[in-house]
Amino acid sequence: MKKKRGEMIAMVKLSVLLVFVIVLGALLVIFSNQDIQAAGPVDVDPTGAPLRWEQGATIVFNPEHGALKAAGGYDNAKSVNLVKQAFQTWMNISNVNLNYQQGSYLNDGGDVNASNFQNFLYQGTQGCYADILGLTPEEAGPCWAPVIFDEDGSIIESLFGSCNQFSVRAVTKVDDINNMSGDPERRIIRRSSMIINGACIPPVTTKSGCGGCSRELTEEEVYDTIVHEVGHFLGLGHSQVNPDAYDRCKSGGCSGADVEAIPTMFPTSMSSVNYSTLHEDDKAYMRRLYANASNQYCSVSGKVFDTDGVTEVAAVEVVAVDSSSGSGWIAGLSGAESPQSSQGVCTSNCGSYLLTGLQEGRTYQVCAQAVNPTFKGISSIANKSQSVINFPRTCPESMNITCQCSGGTCDTYAGFDITIGQGATTYNSYDPGSSSGSSSSGSSSSNGSSGGAGGGCSLSIP
Numbered sequence: 001m002k003k004k005r006g007e008m009i010a011m012v013k014l015s016v017l018l019v020f021v022i023v024l025g026a027l028l029v030i031f032s033n034q035d036i037q038a039a040g041p042v043d044v045d046p047t048g049a050p051l052r053w054e055q056g057a058t059i060v061f062n063p064e065h066g067a068l069k070a071a072g073g074y075d076n077a078k079s080v081n082l083v084k085q086a087f088q089t090w091m092n093i094s095n096v097n098l099n100y101q102q103g104s105y106l107n108d109g110g111d112v113n114a115s116n117f118q119n120f121l122y123q124g125t126q127g128c129y130a131d132i133l134g135l136t137p138e139e140a141g142p143c144w145a146p147v148i149f150d151e152d153g154s155i156i157e158s159l160f161g162s163c164n165q166f167s168v169r170a171v172t173k174v175d176d177i178n179n180m181s182g183d184p185e186r187r188i189i190r191r192s193s194m195i196i197n198g199a200c201i202p203p204v205t206t207k208s209g210c211g212g213c214s215r216e217l218t219e220e221e222v223y224d225t226i227v228h229e230v231g232h233f234l235g236l237g238h239s240q241v242n243p244d245a246y247d248r249c250k251s252g253g254c255s256g257a258d259v260e261a262i263p264t265m266f267p268t269s270m271s272s273v274n275y276s277t278l279h280e281d282d283k284a285y286m287r288r289l290y291a292n293a294s295n296q297y298c299s300v301s302g303k304v305f306d307t308d309g310v311t312e313v314a315a316v317e318v319v320a321v322d323s324s325s326g327s328g329w330i331a332g333l334s335g336a337e338s339p340q341s342s343q344g345v346c347t348s349n350c351g352s353y354l355l356t357g358l359q360e361g362r363t364y365q366v367c368a369q370a371v372n373p374t375f376k377g378i379s380s381i382a383n384k385s386q387s388v389i390n391f392p393r394t395c396p397e398s399m400n401i402t403c404q405c406s407g408g409t410c411d412t413y414a415g416f417d418i419t420i421g422q423g424a425t426t427y428n429s430y431d432p433g434s435s436s437g438s439s440s441s442g443s444s445s446s447n448g449s450s451g452g453a454g455g456g457c458s459l460s461i462p
């Protein structure tokens with residue numbers, strides 16, 4: 001299984017439109033920036049609170065009538081089933097209080113394609129927030145969370161430009177009406193949308209001058225893609241848990257433990273990694289967003305300081321790994337849930353980190369590490385404007401933590417601050433306001449320009 005992912009973010013009228021694009025193939029070269037998240041939210045509001053669906057919500061998605069690739073065996077029924085299966089995979093996480101349901105089919109006359117997708121992709125948000133917006137149902141229109149199968153890639157081509165249908169694998173948007181208002185009601189996600197591209201599912205389509213798909217997708221890859229996209233649909237951003245494992249897998253020396261350490265929400269694809277099975281890090285952040293009230297897992301929080309022990313630093317990855325087995329990787333990025341300005345600049349507590357989902361009875365080593373410099377780019381979350389520091393991995397001895405629970409409550413370790421090690425000399429500055437810096441998969445035509453927009457990722461297949 002392997003995949004490539006890019007991501008782009010745009011602001012539209014009343015909603016923050018977060019778009020995640022999975023990218024594969026040759027065009028990746030032009031998509032040089034990648035986001036730097038560890039497990040975290042797709043976006044946060046000004047207080048740093050993550051955007052998410054309502055606790056206990058039943059998420060309804062509305063499929064189109066068309067097929068992902070009829071000629072390749074993906075008729076509508078099979079296509080919809082894969083989406084349902086992917087949702088079920090996320091819902092199966094224990095202690096997660098969220099449901100899903102296949103809603104009515106889109107009123108698409110039989111197929112959503114390049115000629116009519118705008119009726120579904122860009123309409124339906126108001127209908128989902130009619131009450132908050134003070135609109136009548138007639139004014140607001142229907143609430144749709146569309147799932148669109150782009151059989152020949154022509155929708156992707158319309159969105160991203162000619163030939164991109166052979167490189168962009170899927171797009172997911174998370175729509176809210178947050179608008180940096182700080183209103184908790186507005187940070188609730190009530191609508192996401194997803195386009196899955198069938199162009200590189202065999203039999204592949206071609207177009208002269210485009211060079212075609214870099215490779216044809218296997219069945220596993222098709223499903224991997226959908227599971228990853230559903231993660232975005234639910235409010236999860238990308239996660240870069242274990243850069244060492246990534247390096248090893250990239251160079252072909254991938255162990256079983258490495259495969260386990262690379263999560264479904266990893267921003268890139270690798271042939272050796274299984275993305276359709278969720279990993280500890282995926283589950284941990286899903287529980288962070290949607291766990292039942294009872295605290296069945298331990299958490300660790302604190303701040304990350306620069307070598308001076310005073311200056312808080314964002315965009316440092318804090319990881320916890322089972323110290324005896326070397327497995328169960330969980331990560332959180334400093335600044336990921338910190339207050340931010342409308343430009344996405346962290347305004348306070350920028351060094352704060354939070355790791356959740358530590359399991360009872362396990363002893364974890366907690367370390368701070370630099371994000372992989374090849375993942376440079378603007379994140380879609382609070383820390384997107386921060387510099388990224390390169391420093392030696394720092395694992396304070398005092399931070400071997402055993403998760404203990406009693407009476408249904410588990411330990412919460414707070415104030416576990418980390419001062420990163422010596423040698424923090426390389427600073428890779430991001431340009432907070434630059435839309436070019438945000439890369440957005442290079443798809444500048446659909447890239448939002450205003451505050452909060454940003455974030456891109458893509459990687460080449462090793």
Ligand SMILES: [Zn+2]
Pocket residue numbers: 005006007020021022228232238267
């Ligand atoms: Zn993604």
